[in-house]
Amino acid sequence: MRWLVGKSLHLDGLLAARGSDAQGGNAGGGSGGSVLVETLNVTGHGEINVNGGRGYGGGGGGSGGRIGLHVDFSNTFGGNL
Secondary structure, three states: OEEEOOOEEEOOOEEEOOOOOOOOOOOOOOOOOEEEEEEEEEEOOOEEEOOOOOOOOOOOOOOOOEEEEEEEEEEOOOOEO
């Protein structure tokens, strides 16, 4: 997921690209996706989440994804990454 934001991004909600949980058997969970945000300023207290899904039975959990936050001027984001 790529967000090209002009002057400012204010994030107080959830931006997520999480992996799915396994459905049965000895299956592994899906890997988290990727989020790239490019902006001049970022503020807020929201969350960007790319966690992997849970495994089932003997299957392992999916790996986490990647977050890229490219801020050119001011980063006062106080949320969770």
